[in-house]
Amino acid sequence: MLGLPDHIRAFLFDLDGVLTQTAKVHAAAWKDMFDTFLRAEAERTDEEFVPFDPVVDYDTYVDGKPRLDGTRDFLASREIELPEGSPADPPGTRSIQGLSSAKNDTVLRLIREQGVQPYPGSVEYLHRLRVLGLPRAVVSSSANCRDVLRAAGIDGLFDVIVDGEVAKRDHLPGKPAPDTYLAAARALGTPPEHAAVFEDALAGVASGRAGGFGTVVGVDRTGQAAALREHGADLVVTDLADLIDQGEGA
Numbered sequence: 555m556l557g558l559p560d561h562i563r564a565f566l567f568d569l570d571g572v573l574t575q576t577a578k579v580h581a582a583a584w585k586d587m588f589d590t591f592l593r594a595e596a597e598r599t600d601e602e603f604v605p606f607d608p609v610v611d612y613d614t615y616v617d618g619k620p621r622l623d624g625t626r627d628f629l630a631s632r633e634i635e636l637p638e639g640s641p642a643d644p645p646g647t648r649s650i651q652g653l654s655s656a657k658n659d660t661v662l663r664l665i666r667e668q669g670v671q672p673y674p675g676s677v678e679y680l681h682r683l684r685v686l687g688l689p690r691a692v693v694s695s696s697a698n699c700r701d702v703l704r705a706a707g708i709d710g711l712f713d714v715i716v717d718g719e720v721a722k723r724d725h726l727p728g729k730p731a732p733d734t735y736l737a738a739a740r741a742l743g744t745p746p747e748h749a750a751v752f753e754d755a756l757a758g759v760a761s762g763r764a765g766g767f768g769t770v771v772g773v774d775r776t777g778q779a780a781a782l783r784e785h786g787a788d789l790v791v792t793d794l795a796d797l798i799d800q801g802e803g804a
């Protein structure tokens with residue numbers, strides 16, 4: 555079925571980097587926020603400024619995870635401990651919440667300025683699934699998921715959305731835990747072994763593997779195919795159009 559085994563009956567998609575070209579927007583916003591913070595820390599402690607690496611640090615500690623976990627996990631990698639703070643902390647406050655808010659302000663500004671482009675291969679794949687009557691869900695850690703789907707013009711293509719807001723409301727642990735994907739499969743009425751997960755993030759493919767999903771498709775936009783396989787991808791494509799081509803060839 556569209557490049558996947560025939561027992562796959564439901565299709566669960568990550569958003570940023572799989573459906574929309576927003577993974578690099580998030581990476582840029584994270585770099586902006588962390589570099590501002592790390593520069594100030596270097597001055598404060600009289601130590602060397604080591605910038606955030608938007609490829610290695612982003613992929614390893616931040617990509618795919620809920621916002622606060624991304625902040626926490628990267629800071630832990632630098633052995634920096636900050637107070638949790640509160641959602642009311644002004645953006646840039648020296649707290650997990652304050653830094654996370656600064657990052658969110660930047661990502662929202664970049665999205666406003668640049669708009670959101672979907673990946674044409676993903677849009678085509680979604681349309682083909684819809685024509686075949688196959689159920690589709692978005693499973694994203696992002697609290698901005700619905701706005702991004704709308705800005706990309708693809709918000710009408712899904713039966714179920716499990717995003718950062720739903721996860722918070724239902725107390726679901728974020729990726730790499732499998733809970734958000736399992737909740738989406740349940741909402742579609744499909745056991746995980748009959749559902750496919752599409753992910754570009756290491757935390758995301760790990761989530762698919764942990765949930766026992768039928769197929770975990772790694773979407774490699776940045777040349778990390780081997781790492782995607784290591785963390786849980788059963789197969790890796792560079793674009794969803796590759797699966798359409800395979801399906802047609804079969």
Ligand SMILES: O=P(O)(O)OC[C@H]1O[C@@H](O)[C@H](O)[C@@H](O)[C@@H]1O
Binds near residue numbers: 580617624694755
């Ligand atoms: O900050 P948001 O929009 O709630 O998104 C949380 C995370 O959502 C994920 O989809 C992205 O891969 C991360 O980069 C991002 O940080």
